[in-house]
Amino acid sequence: MAFNNLIALAFLSAIPVIIALYLLRLQRKKKIIASTFFWTEMIQDLQANVPFQKLRWNILLFLQLLIALAIIFAMIDPSIKAALNEGQRTIFVIDTSASMSAAINGQTRLEKALQDIGTYCNALSPREEVMLIEAGEHAQVILDFTDNLSTIENTLIKIRVQDARSDMETAYRLALSKAGEVDQPKLVIASDFSGVDAALFADSSAPLQFLQAGEPGNNVAITDFSVTGLSDNPDISAFNAFLAVRNYTDQAIRSDIDFLVNNELVDVRTIEVDPGSRTARVFNDIPYPAVTGGVVEVKLDIEDDMSLDNTAYSLPPDNSTMEVLIAGDDPFLQLALAGIPGIRLYKIGASEYLPGASFDLTFFPGWAPEELLPGNYVFFNPPNRDYLPCTLSDPIPSPQVTDWDDGNPILRFVNPGSFDVFTAKVAQPQPGSIVLIDADSTPLLIYGERNYLRGLVFPFDLTSSDLITRPTFPILMYNIVSFFRSHLESSSSGLRTQGIEAVRVDGLAEKVKLTGPDGIELEFPIDAGHAFVDVNVAGVYTMEVIGGADSEPRTMVANFFDEEESDISAIAPPQDLYGSDSSMRFEIEGEKHVWKYLAAIALIVLSGEWFFYHRKGF
Amino acid sequence: MVISTSDKKNIILDPDFLRRLARLKIETRKILGGVMKGEKRSKKYGTSVEFADYRDYHRGDDLRYLDWNIYARLERFFLKLFQEEEDLTVHVLVDTSASMQAGDPSKAIYAKKLAAALAYIGLTNLDRVSVTTFQNDIKEGTQLLRGRAHLATILDLLNKVESGEKTDFLKSMKSFTLRHRSSGLVFVVSDFLDPVNVKEGIKRLKYNNNDILLLHVLDRTELEPDLRGDWALTDSETGDVVEVSVSPRLISDYKRRMVAYLDDLRNFARKLGLGYVLTTTDVTPEDFILKKLVVTGFVK
Structure with missing residues (x-):
């Protein structure tokens, strides 16, 4: 309790005055009468019948002192701590x-x-x-x-x-x-x-x-997962999957990874991640029941303080056609991509490109637009752009490859040491980006994802290297296409819980309806052949297209992949x-001033004292 | 209630009052000294009876006792009075204790007036009258007197006596009965504010077969106190102080007690065959004697 006007304590000097007045009040008028016999009898009876007669007299003094103290206390303006903010x-x-x-x-x-x-x-x-x-x-x-x-x-x-x-x-x-x-x-x-x-x-x-x-808290999170494609072994029904796990703790972890298809466990693998590090692995030949098919789910078998990011989903292997665009002029690129099965290749001039063009993968040889919408992009020697997974500066001659991430699916069967780069810009990876190929003076291949803009950057022009002459070039291109196929938005199967996703649908459709985990039902309008869906719960969804010719329900998955949000350390x-x-x-x-209550107490006691004194005939 | 600081105020009996008193007679209801109870007293006149005094003729008096000689001289009728051995003895006991100072006029003044009036009635009727004052014991008093001429003596006595002592009714009555062993009619004029000793004193008085009339004199405020607020009441006799905060409820209780006390005293007197009459000082002595006292039968 706080007292906000201590100077009011000076009024305590009124207490002895009250006591003195009380004593003076007791000086009665004097009178000589013939006989006090009857008065004495009455007083004796009173005292006999009311044992506390004396006490009643003292109670009056007590009440008056109480009134005085209550008033003085109110004047001190006490306040108490309370969650009280009147009118706030x-x-x-x-x-x-x-x-x-x-x-x-x-x-x-x-x-x-x-x-x-x-x-x-x-x-x-x-x-x-x-x-x-x-x-x-x-x-x-x-x-x-x-x-x-x-x-x-x-x-x-x-x-x-x-x-x-x-x-x-x-x-x-x-x-x-x-x-x-x-x-x-x-x-x-x-x-x-x-x-x-x-x-x-x-x-x-x-x-x-x-x-x-x-x-x-301590957390280990899945930061990326996708089914990259069917197994190379034609004798088995299996798929390959890409998984990235980040360990936010200060201890190395070794965790089992459960692979489920349609909620049935099909395989268990293991992953190890150093403290404070991210590990990406490709898991091959994960059994896939070809007859039943179904959504692929991966779970980290680990106890941490945030379970939300321990599960991820991906759709089954998909060989649907991928829409690929080359925005610019690069014959070598066109040649390498043309031979990749399962893609439909488009080519336009750089000046013709408009952001928002809905392609599953777009290559920008030697340039990059000012702005880009979320999507999959590959850049060769681009200028600096905010959305790139790295910053680029002046070129340097002949960077020598020193290291590469051979576990990354993009570099599967690719030997980065087999080609030379004559000139490359100095690339500084942005936080969260992954260096896939590193050289002595600059990374030569960087992957990053920002606001669902997935970008792969070669800080050099294809013509500034002999990569296009190497057998590894078409393999690299194939891997790139396969990698991005798992993040396709053209099939509109993989959603993120953050942001709005553009899902391509029949242009004659009226709306789409998504049914998600725990019975969530969401509806979204359609504009220019796309449904802009916004989900914020990870899980498996079923999308129905209302109207149009596409009436077949479509299975979709939404994942929470956010390395920054998963960091709860x-x-x-x-x-x-x-x-x-x-x-x-x-x-x-807060502070509540209670003087009003003290004043009310004083008033109540005063009323009681008046009642006892006047009405009861003291 | 006012306590007179002194009752030095002389008692004066109004001539008109005296004239009316002269028409009254004191009667006793009991057999006193051979006189039959209930028998109308009459004066025995004869040659063997000693002439005592004259009084004015009243219609109904025995014409044989008219003094024709006076009539011849003054053309007014006067009756001769003769002394008789069996004349009534009247004692008037007057309380002059400190408590009688209360009131305005004080009870003492009032009591003295009553005493003087009663004495005059007796003297006028050739009764043998004594007036005695008492406080904590017998104080001043007269011997038995006869004849109107002794009124002055009685008045001197009453005017001389000052109130002041504490009341001891029993002791006073004891002393009186020791001094006056023959029975008679006793008027006790008092406020009887000595509840402890009053009854015993009265009983003592009866030992001599006296016919007793208790004249209870109180101030009106003693019956109906007009006090309000906080008081320190001092007993005029004992000096004891009682602090009270007077409330309506307290007044009501006081009245109830006073009434109970008066009833008790009245019933006690009745049981003993005594006369009892209550008066307050706001009733004039004249009205009391001429109107109220005659009802008791002690005065006619």
């Missing part, structure tokens, strides 16, 4: 990104955050209202200002983690906008703040507090974001 409008921005599913001691980060919010809401001040904004893949207001505790609780119960990264910036801006519409706003950001840019909150126009949810506490200002932290406390 509190806006909770709740992070529902995938990292909030990390569970320590059986409670996820989101559950912790919701619990703290629930505790706060159970102690709302008079006229205080609460708004809830979900910072999921998309920011939205899920509960407008209300003080109805039942409504708040029912809304909190329904909040779920999304298998996606949160759009915290949009959610924060939305919260600021709502705060600007009310008096006494307060923003509370409930998040693990993983991957949050501190500068985002620097310009808050409303009081801002942070509710940190969760603790650092560190949490950035708000004070680390804002220095040592711990007042920014969310505390379920």
Whole structure:
């Protein structure tokens, strides 16, 4: 308890005055009467019948002192800590990104955050209202200002983690906008703040507090998975699969990998990953029941603090035709790709290319457009672009190959040491990108994926090397096509839980309907022959195309592959974001001034004292 | 209630009051000294009876005792009175204790007036009258007197006596009965605010076969206190102080007790065959004697 006006203690000097007045009051008027016989009798009876007669006199003094103390205490203006903010409008921005599913001691980060919010809401001040904004893949207001505790609780119960990264910036801006519409706003950001840019909150126009949810955890995550194709062994029904696993812990792990087809275990393999490292492997000859077929599911058999990214899905081996485009002029490339089965090759001039053209794979020989939409791309000696998995600088002569990732499917049966590069730009891989071929002075092949733009970059022109003369060139091209085939959007089978995916459908169709895990049903409109679908739960979906000629339900899978979101090893506490200002932290406390209650007590006691004194005939 | 600081105020009996008192006679209801109870007293007149005094003629008096000589001189009728050995002995006991100072006029003044009036009635009727004051014991008193001329003596006595002592009714009555062994009619004028000793004192008084009339004198505020608030009440006799915070409920309780006490005293007197009459000082002595006292039969 705090006392905000201690100078009022000076009024304690009134206490002895009250006592003195009380004593003076007891000086009765004197009178001589003939006989006190009857009065004495009555007083004796009174004292006999009311054992506490004396005490009643003392109670009056006590009551008057109590009144004085209550008033003086009220004047000191005491306040107590309480979650009471009268008339305040509190806006909770709740992070529902995938990292909030990390569970320590059986409670996820989101559950912790919701619990703290629930505790706060159970102690709302008079006229205080609460708004809830979900910072999921998309920011939205899920509960407008209300003080109805039942409504708040029912809304909190329904909040779920999304298998996606949160759009915290949009959610924060939305919260600021709502705060600007009310008096006494307060923003509370409930998040693990993983991957949050501190500068985002620097310009808050409303009081801002942070509710940190969760603790650092250990995680091993599948960061990529795809069925790359059928086994080379024609005698068996099997497939090959590409799997990338990242170990965010500080210890090496060795984990079994369960391969399931239609929820039935078909194979178990093993993977080892060094601490803090990423390992990509191709698993060959995984049995596939050709008769029944079905979705391929892979599971890491490991216990970690985030299970969301321990499972991935891929569709069965697919030999459908792949739409491949060469945007530019390169005869060697065209020649190498033309011989690859299962593709339909297109060629246009660089100036004719428009981003958004829906091809399964596009090659850019010697150039790159300013902007690109998500898709699969291969770049040869491109200029610097933001979306590339690397930055490029001035070329250097004759880089010598020093290493390559022979486990990567792209380099399967490829010998990078067999060709020379005469001139190559110096490439600096972006964080998260993979160097497939490394040289002494620059990587020579980099793969990366950013915002579902998958790019493979050769920082040299084909004509600046003898690669096109080597037998490894067509093999490399074949591998590239096969690799990207597993990420096809043309067959629209592989979705990501982050972002909107363009799914090609019959142009006469009206809409598509997706039925997903746990009975989720989603509908999406169709525009220009594409359905722009947005799913944020990983799993297997069935898509129905409503209208048009394509009536066959299509199986689709959605995966959560986000290396940044899967990294739950560190949490950035708000004070680390804002220095040592711990007042920014969310505390379920406030200061409530209680003088009004003390004044009410004084009034009640005064009424009682009047009743006893006047009515009872003291 | 007012306690007079002194009752030095002299007792004065209004001439008109005296004239009316002269028409009254004191009667006893009991057999006293050979006189039959209930028998109307009459004065025995004869040559063997000693002339005592004159009084005005009242219609109904025996014409044989008119003094014609006075009539011849003054043309007014006067009756001769003769002394008789069996004349009534009247004792008037007056409480002059400190408690009698209460009231305005004080009970003491009032009691003295009553005593003087009763004495005058007796003297006028040639009764043998004594007036005795008492407090914690017998104080001043007269011997038995006869004749109106002794009224001044009685008045002097009453005016001289000052109230002040504590009441001891029993002791006072004991002392009185020791001094006056023959029976007679006793008027006790008091506030009887000595509940402990009153009954014993009264019983003592009866030992001599006295016919007793208790004249209970109280101030109106003693019956109906007008106190409110916080008081420190001091007993005028004992000096004891009682602190009270007077409330309506307390007043009600006081009245109830007072009424109970008065009823108890009245019933006690009745059981003993005594006369009892209550008066307050707001009733004038004249009205009391001429209207209320005559009802008791002790005065006619």
